[in-house]
Amino acid sequence: MRRAPLLFLAPALGAAALFGVPLVALVLRAPWAELGHQLESPTARDALVLSLVCSLSATAISFALGVPLAWLLARTDFTGQRLVRALVTLPMVLPPVVGGVALLLAFGRRGLVGEWLAALGVTLPFTTAGAVVAETFVALPFLVVSAEAGFRQIDPRLEEAAAVLGARPGFALRRVTLPLAAPALRAGAALCWARALGEFGATITFAGSFPGRTQTLPLAVYLALEHDPDAAIALSLVLLIVSVAALVALRDRWLGA
Amino acid sequence: MLEAALALRLGALELRLELAVGSGEVLALVGPNGAGKTTTLRVLAGALQLTAGRIELDGKVLDEPAGGVLVPAEERSVGMVFQDRLLFPHLSALDNAAFGLEARGQPRAEARRRAREALERVGAADWADVRPGTLSGGQAQRVALARALVVEPRLLLLDEPLAAMDAGARLELRAELGRQLREFKGAALLVTHDPDDARALATRSLRIAGGRAES
Amino acid sequence: MRRTLCRFAFAVALLALALPARAQESKHELTVFAAASLSESFQALATAFEARTHTHVTFSFGASSLLVTQLQQGAPADVLATADEVTMARVRDLVDAPRTFAHNRLQIAVEKGNPKRVAKLSDLARTDLAVVLAAEQVPVGKYAREALAEAKVSVTPRSLEADVKAVLNKVILGEADAGIVYTTDVRSAAGKVDGVEIPDSQNVVATYPIAIAKATHEAGEANAFVDFVVSSEGREVLGRFGFAPP
Numbered sequence: 001m002r003r004a005p006l007l008f009l010a011p012a013l014g015a016a017a018l019f020g021v022p023l024v025a026l027v028l029r030a031p032w033a034e035l036g037h038q039l040e041s042p043t044a045r046d047a048l049v050l051s052l053v054c055s056l057s058a059t060a061i062s063f064a065l066g067v068p069l070a071w072l073l074a075r076t077d078f079t080g081q082r083l084v085r086a087l088v089t090l091p092m093v094l095p096p097v098v099g100g101v102a103l104l105l106a107f108g109r110r111g112l113v114g115e116w117l118a119a120l121g122v123t124l125p126f127t128t129a130g131a132v133v134a135e136t137f138v139a140l141p142f143l144v145v146s147a148e149a150g151f152r153q154i155d156p157r158l159e160e161a162a163a164v165l166g167a168r169p170g171f172a173l174r175r176v177t178l179p180l181a182a183p184a185l186r187a188g189a190a191l192c193w194a195r196a197l198g199e200f201g202a203t204i205t206f207a208g209s210f211p212g213r214t215q216t217l218p219l220a221v222y223l224a225l226e227h228d229p230d231a232a233i234a235l236s237l238v239l240l241i242v243s244v245a246a247l248v249a250l251r252d253r254w255l256g257a
Numbered sequence: 258m259l260e261a262a263l264a265l266r267l268g269a270l271e272l273r274l275e276l277a278v279g280s281g282e283v284l285a286l287v288g289p290n291g292a293g294k295t296t297t298l299r300v301l302a303g304a305l306q307l308t309a310g311r312i313e314l315d316g317k318v319l320d321e322p323a324g325g326v327l328v329p330a331e332e333r334s335v336g337m338v339f340q341d342r343l344l345f346p347h348l349s350a351l352d353n354a355a356f357g358l359e360a361r362g363q364p365r366a367e368a369r370r371r372a373r374e375a376l377e378r379v380g381a382a383d384w385a386d387v388r389p390g391t392l393s394g395g396q397a398q399r400v401a402l403a404r405a406l407v408v409e410p411r412l413l414l415l416d417e418p419l420a421a422m423d424a425g426a427r428l429e430l431r432a433e434l435g436r437q438l439r440e441f442k443g444a445a446l447l448v449t450h451d452p453d454d455a456r457a458l459a460t461r462s463l464r465i466a467g468g469r470a471e472s
Numbered sequence: 473m474r475r476t477l478c479r480f481a482f483a484v485a486l487l488a489l490a491l492p493a494r495a496q497e498s499k500h501e502l503t504v505f506a507a508a509s510l511s512e513s514f515q516a517l518a519t520a521f522e523a524r525t526h527t528h529v530t531f532s533f534g535a536s537s538l539l540v541t542q543l544q545q546g547a548p549a550d551v552l553a554t555a556d557e558v559t560m561a562r563v564r565d566l567v568d569a570p571r572t573f574a575h576n577r578l579q580i581a582v583e584k585g586n587p588k589r590v591a592k593l594s595d596l597a598r599t600d601l602a603v604v605l606a607a608e609q610v611p612v613g614k615y616a617r618e619a620l621a622e623a624k625v626s627v628t629p630r631s632l633e634a635d636v637k638a639v640l641n642k643v644i645l646g647e648a649d650a651g652i653v654y655t656t657d658v659r660s661a662a663g664k665v666d667g668v669e670i671p672d673s674q675n676v677v678a679t680y681p682i683a684i685a686k687a688t689h690e691a692g693e694a695n696a697f698v699d700f701v702v703s704s705e706g707r708e709v710l711g712r713f714g715f716a717p718p
Contacts, residue, residue: 104645104647108645108646108647109602109646109647110645110646125630125647126602126630126631126647155343157339157341157343158343158345160304160330161337161339161343162345162356162360163303163304163329163330163331164302164303164304164330164331164333164335164337164339165331165336165337165356165357165360165404165405165408166331166332166357166360166361166408167331167356167357167360168331168360171359171360172360175356175359175360176345179347180345180346180347204634204638207631208604208630208631208632208633208642209607209631209632209633209634210629210630210631210632211632214631215632222634223607223609223632223634225538225541226535226537226538226540226541226607226609226610227537227541227609229541229544
């Protein structure tokens with residue numbers, strides 16, 4: 001292993017500390033003795049189940065919508081492509097609460113599209129579906145960006161070769177493009193899921209906060225912080241453990257180069 | 258039997274070529290870089306479209322802009338060995354060879370059986386389960402050849418099949434290629450910049466430069 | 473690369489020059505943590521206070537429960553003003569003796585024009601209404617539950633918001649048909665929402681205490697601010713926003 005230049009070593013250690021110290025603090029200060037009791041409470045269980053359901057749904061939807069979009073962005077050249085790409089990456093730089101307000105103005109009861117939805121009897125705010133929409137809104141860009149990069153790095157001549165060998169577009173997609181893009185797609189899905197799991201601002205603004213229906217773990221932590229810091233720490237720990245466990249499992253099997 | 262009158266514009270290149278290759282014949286396309294040799298193969302394979310002209314293979318019209326006929330690449334009876342081989346990196350040699358058959362609807366077991374036979378015919382059976390990444394130039398080239406031949410195409414296209422190989426492997430592979438081409442019943446086009454290869458493998462040669470045939 | 477680095481450094485230098493200029497304007501800085509319902513009135517109090525002293529007041533508005541938690545974690549507040557005494561009591565060892573400076577009452581905020589014809593507290597039990605309350609830990613949420621329990625009204629809210637302004641916003645945005653907030657909040661959003669009175673017999677009196685943090689470095693200024701808030705002039709300002717005197 002090459003000796004790291006001192007110029008890089010110091011900032012790198014700083015970065016590691018920035019990530020490491022808060023997480024270590026969380027683990028060290030956790031009320032381990034009470035943890036079991038805290039986690040058995042219906043609030044904690046509801047929040048955890050809801051978080052998992054919503055984040056997985058949001059990831060599935062992001063995958064279904066995002067992969068085709070990423071493919072179009074990578075492999076075709078349509079008018080307004082730059083605009084579409086900018087729009088898709090916008091939620092990444094937008095403060096989540098702003099995203100939540102925008103969702104309300106679009107899909108709320110008086111929203112642009114929401115008005116028509118309401119007439120059809122479909123409401124999104126204050127519902128679990130609304131929480132899923134909020135999470136999808138913030139997490140989808142991560143999937144699209146990763147997937148587009150994944151598609152781009154495939155030599156387009158391979159897809160051409162597949163066609164010359166007799167593969168119809170659907171066959172080539174299934175047997176050549178998607179398998180070759182798979183590592184990037186999995187990485188994108190993992191990032192997308194992690195983002196959805198941790199989403200707070202857009203969810204609380206668009207879907208509100210109600211136990212069992214829209215109060216995901218991050219919202220539960222925020223509210224718990226106000227009166228019961230121990231409960232907040234316990235819930236935070238749950239979120240941390242679930243996230244780390246999933247990411248570690250994924251990294252070993254799917255994300256490795 | 259291949260009959261083609263090609264007219265095509267691609268970037269700075271204007272291709273104007275007339276070809277006729279009979280069954281069992283091997284036509285070598287020779288010429289400098291940028292002459293339009295690969296472009297010729299690509300348009301015959303269906304990866305590119307003609308601007309004008311006509312391609313007819315064994316009586317079937319594949320591309321004729323004037324008549325509005327365009328048979329997509331995947332429906333043409335063409336086998337191609339590509340420049341840089343372009344073996345699918347995520348598939349084993351066997352699955353690479355079987356790809357064309359499976360793409361055309363053959364069930365996997367049958368396709369793999371025939372692919373294995375094809376690999377044996379070109380002397381590549383030993384590394385059937387190996388991924389292309391670890392194969393040497395010569396080995397990969399044989400797999401690419403098997404992949405093109407196994408679909409029993411009416412037209413075989415070879416783009417610089419002996420490029421970037423060391424001397425020893427080259428001669429061995431050239432001999433193998435010669436064997437396969439002699440057994441091949443359809444029409445074959447071979448692109449090469451090496452006149453020795455053209456002499457050894459082809460029945461006829463055509464020089465092109467700047468998109469046109471040199472007389 | 474070098475050019476980009478130079479440009480970046482230049483921008484940072486510009487920013488660095490701009491920042492201290494602001495701090496030079498006043499000699500003292502006061503940090504006040506105040507309940508969300510005090511947003512408008514305390515801004516007005518600060519303007520009046522700054523005009524007569526050389527102190528610059530910075531605010532952190534939020535749910536009283538959240539502010540108190542932050543204080544417990546070491547947040548640097550000089551003055552704390554909450555919307556109920558219970559929350560203030562949580563930090564009795566971190567503040568000097570609190571003083572009551574205002575009272576408030578609850579009101580139902582509804583969409584402008586009151587299209588859903590909400591007239592009384594018991595209407596909130598209607599299933600066709602989207603009702604929003606503040607979370608239990610937030611003073612106004614606690615007060616609301618008290619009032620509803622007293623009136624024996626059972627409400628299923630669509631959401632439990634983080635503070636009173638969030639409840640108000642849901643009504644302003646048209647997402648909720650009704651929310652229980654303070655009369656001062658309805659007043660501050662006049663024109664955007666209408667208020668439905670809750671009769672005294674069912675209403676709850678909210679008591680607002682203010683206290684100086686023991687860890688303050690600006691004891692003199694903090695005292696001056698608190699004195700101003702409880703003074704007759706302070707009461708007059710608060711009264712303009714709808715608060716009742718202590």
